[in-house]
Structures are given as structure tokens and as C-alpha cells.
Amino acid sequence: MPTVLDDRALNRATLARQLLLDRAALPALDAVAHLCGLQAQEPQEPFTGLWSRLRAFDPAELSGLLVDRKVVRTHLMRRTVHLVTAGDALAWRSRHAPMLRQRVLGTYRADFAGVDLDELAADAARLAADGVPRTMPELARALAGRWPGPGQRALGEMVVAALLPMAQVPPRGLWRTGGGARNVSLARWLGRPVDPPHQDGPGHPEGPDPVGRALVRRYLAAFGPAATADLRAWSGVAGLPGAVAALRPELVVLRDSRGRELLDLPDAPRPDPDTPAPVRFLPAFDNALLGYQERGRIVADEHRGLSVAGERVVLVDGRVAATWRTDAGTVTVTALRPLARAERAEVVEEGGRLARFLSDGGDGGARLVTGEG
Template identity: 65%
Template sequence: MTILSTRALNRATLARQYLLARTTAPVGAAVAHLCGLQAQEPHEPFAGLWSRLHAFTPDQLDQALTNRQVVRTHLMRRTVHLVTGNDALAWRGRHDSMLRQRVMATYRRELAGIDPDEVAAAGRAVMADRQPRTMTALVQALQDRWPGPPRRALGELLVAALIPMAQLPPRGLWQTTAGVRNLPLATWLGQDLAPLPDDADDPVGQQLVRRYLAAYGPATTADIRAWSGLAGLPAAVKAIRDELITFRDERGRELLDLPDAPRPSPDTHAPVRFLPAFDNAILGYRDRSRIIDDAHLGLSVAGQRAVLVDGRVAATWTVHDRQLRITPPRPLAAQEQEAVGEEAHNLAAFLDQGIDSVKITATLAAVG
């Protein structure tokens, strides 16, 4: 069986994440290909799309949000994702059990004795008037029946697990600060969610596996599980194994992939790219060694924005006091500094936040 080096896996990831060459695909098609963008920080997807799409402008994502082509909703790993409306409708049912289990586990003590089905029915009755509500307002409408649980716990149960919700604009629009207003996905999109097929081969899971591999492969089954948060995909993988090809990584682990997906040469040039906080290219794997060194794994879960140099995380970046600051963990070579600085100036122009300068510092503080 062919062994793929860490560098080969890196270049495959960059190609499929549109980080080797920017794509001319429109926003909706790009979001669909990427299986969504993690978006709990509402403005981070703009930088992620800028690094991936040719001639991307913020109004393109604003329009996709306001015309309901893409939506913000809790999905993979119980985090807020920006996904297409079609994917939200198709995938949400497959994530329901995971979402409920994670919220109930997080608030086990606070929600003890609560019947989630009763809470869900009451919440749907409140939302039946088709009026957007904050989580606080929804909980207040139910507090006569459930006065005991903390508002946060009951609200998370309702909004992140029991009732498939869209977070409505202006939340997530460019340079706009707005709180979260929720509306059921089916109401916002004008379509019912796809029912979960009663099929042991898990057809929705099969689609998730294929789509994941197209955007992230080659990958292990543990990577698929880490990305989706779903434990129950073995049946889906088994059902489509004849469609897939397999490799081994340098540790001997089996990697699954689609036959015709791009796997560029490890020697392919990788340009500097600036990634937003919690970017999929890093968080989409159980083993992130293809793109980030073990010593810096803490950066990816601490919400720090990353800079890729030669395809790997080589620095973090922030905007502060009208300055775009880049902090590498090691001194950058002169050629690397030049490439990072050039892309940083391009990013500063895109962000349009009155940035006066770009500064590359020398060291990166350790993050645990």
C-alpha cells in the first residue's frame, strides 16, 4: 500500500481547501465544497474566504447570508458553522443525537430530571409564531414550566440541540456587531428538514464521508469522527469502501480517499496564507500534524489566527492599534519574511480597518 508522507498530506489538504490556489467558485459553491466554515466568531469566515477565493469581497458573503443561501447554525461538533442552506437541511437530522448528547453531558447536573422531548415541544410551540428570538427570550417564555435550570443550560439545550435554528443576519455580516436572534431553520429557509432515512447503511453518513474526503482527504476514520463529532459513521464508511482508495501514513495508519481527488506532488509550491481563528484546515482532523507542529497545537484551540508558510502554521496574526502584527515561533528567513509581509499587506487592504502598518515580531509566547 502506498505510503503518503506528512508533506504529501499537507499538499493534498491545501489543494482541497483552496489554499494552494484561490478558486473562482462563488461563495455558495465554495462553502458547500468546504463542508462549511467554523463560525462561532462571526467575522472570522471573511478572512477564511479571502484566503481561498479569487477576488473575494465581503459583500459576496453578506449577500449569501441575507438571501439565505448560507446560514449560521449549530452543527459539526456542536459549534456554530456557516453552511449552505441545502446542507443544513440535509445534515441536521444526522447530527441531532450528537447535539443533544453533548449538551446534556455538558450540563448534566443542571438539567437532571429534565425531559428533553417535553422541552423541545414547548420550545417549538413558542417559536411557532415565526418571530425571531434571542436565547434569553426563548428561555423566559418557558421559565414558568422549568424555573429550576440555569438559563444558560436550558437555552443551550433548546437552541444548540433540540430545535434546529438559524442565527439570523445581521449577525455575521461584515463589520457589523449584532446579537444572536434565532429562528427555526425550516422557517428561515422555507423548507422542512430532510427526514433521517431508516437505513442501516446510513446514506446521510455516506454523503458526509464523501464530502469530507473531497475537502479534507486523505484522512483516517478518526479524522472524520473528529471533524463531524459523530461516532456512528462506521456503517457509512463500510457501505462505500468499494468506492474509495486507501493509503498509509508514515505511522502506518490507514487513510481513506476518493479516487479522483487531487493529491499534488509534495514538492508543489505553497504560498503564504492567512487563516482565521478555528479554521477548518487545522481543526478538521484528529491528527493535525499534516499542517501544524505538535508544539503549537494549543494555538488551534485557543482561537489564535494562523499564518501558513510553506503550507504549515508558522506564525499567528492579530490586528491591534491600527497594526497587523505577525508573531512567528522562530525567526523567519529573509525570503519568508518578504512573502509573509507581502501577503500581510494584501490582507490589511482587504480588512479595511484603518491599518497603518504590518509588523513581524521575533518570538511567540508558549500557549498551553
């Protein structure tokens, strides 16, 4: 019989994989790689995500990685802008391409009725070949003469988020720096072509779906133990059963308290459920919440909508217990449940450290608002 992990055991395993149980002594590049990227449609949020996970994190380090093209902002998992390593962007983009196209069509299918998407992609690639950074509306306007049917928003989103592998270039995403989203060809920006789709065949030396198998391993290392439904929810890619099946002989099979089958890497950390979990402040859209179909390991069902609404949350004893926002150098925390005195003190202390980080070492502090008056 598979080992059953109760909610607390699953919570502690998740925190360990997400570098939220103990801050890691990792370079920012290694942390981005381990986490399979950070969701980044809000450009400043990844800085808080790494601050909560790394010891002595310097935001200039992440900005430097963007400028040096070692990490990149691009549409990937779930058709969402992610901050990923350059190598992962190039290796994973083709595997995500069908999902990206289908998700844009799911929103704009009527706009593209009768449109040959391959021809549109070829026109867009010729336009982007000059390497000039363009906004989504600028790309749409440049293509609208030949493709007048789709609305400009639909046309721009189809090109940038689905048809062409694109990168959002700095200053977008740099620390404390504004800047609209301007897009260039991913291959041109990184100086290397996107890896082509892998073609499986009888007796192929790499085996079935090597990119998919790498995605499964990487996901479990950062998010496991997890169900296949969780893997689909994180990636948005439905076509991974073959990769999972090929890996099953080397994976551990577990179950959660609801009876769901969970898969995991055999040597991945699964800490003692009684391991203390420190207070952690998570940014908007953090993948520690969004990376699962079943999010009960970290957030109660009644608060599940906070993550998709872009609320920033506070973990107390490893679970969502509050939301937070910033205002004039102060981090304001709103409790979602009664907090014990020791919990309140830890929340205020950690919130003060976050305020000082966000204000570049200024005199920021934190205040706690509760429902108890």
C-alpha cells in the first residue's frame, strides 16, 4: 500500500521544495532554475519571491541576470509570463507551443475564423527578424494590413503569446524600474535557436518525450509530491501521460489524505510533519499556490481565490493566514484568521524585514490588521 501523506506532511514537503522552509544559500540563477521559473506578469513580484526564499538576496543580482540575458521573461506555462532561465526558455518553448496556441484560441477563436495561423506566424517572424523591440499593439498594427480580420488585441496576443517565441526585454522586469512590455524574438535575444519539437520514433535513442520527462522531473523536484492533475495545472500542457508513464519505474507512489495518487522523486525531501515553518511573505501569483490543481496543501478552500486574484499572501505555520500590501514604506498585513501572540510577533517582524527590503534598506515597518478589532 502506498504511504499516505496527511495535509501537514504534504505541506512541509511542499515548503521544502519551494525553498520556503529554510532560506537557501543559492545564487538567484540556480533558484530560478530549481523553481522552474517564477510567474512574472507583475514585473516586481519575482524579487519578493526570491527574497522570501534566498539568504542575503540582492535584487541587483536578478536585474543583472535579465540584462545579461541569462534569465528571460516570456510566455510559457499556462500562457502566463514567466521569468525562466535562458536554457529552460529555449528547451521548453516548443513543448508548450500547442498549448499556447490553443489557449489564445480559447479566448479569441471567433477572431481567427478562416485565418491561416501558420501564414500569420511566418509574416510575424519576418517582421520580428529585424530585432527591433515592439509592443504588442505595435506588432498588431504592423500586421493588420494583411490580417485585418482579427481585432488588434487578438492579433497582438496571438503573435506574442502563441505564434512566435518572444522575450520581453529590459527595462521591463528590472528592480524598481518601470517600462512597458516590448518584445523581440527569443532566439535573436538569446543568440541561440529555440529547440525544435522532439520527434519520437520506434527505438529512438532518447526514449519517449525527453522534454516532457525532463519537465516531470523538474516539476516534482520543485513542487512534489504531486498528482498528474497538479502537473497539468502547473504547465497547462495536457500531453504528458507518456512522459509520466515512462518515468513511473523510477518514481515513488504516495497518496494524500483524499486518496489521490501522488508521484515523487525517490530522494526528494519529505520533512518531518512537525518541522517548524517560519512566516513567509509570498508575492502575487506565486507558483507555490498556483502550481497545483489541488491547493489545499497550502491554502484553505475558502481562500483559494486569493491566489488567482493576485492577492499577496502570508504563510503562518506553512499555510495562508493573511494578505499583505505596501503603502508608503509600510507593509500592512490583514489576518484571515485569529493569530496567536507569538504568530503576530513573527508576522510583524518578518513584515518589517520585507518593508526594509522593498525600500532598499529604508526605515519601513509593518503593521497587522486583524478581524478582532
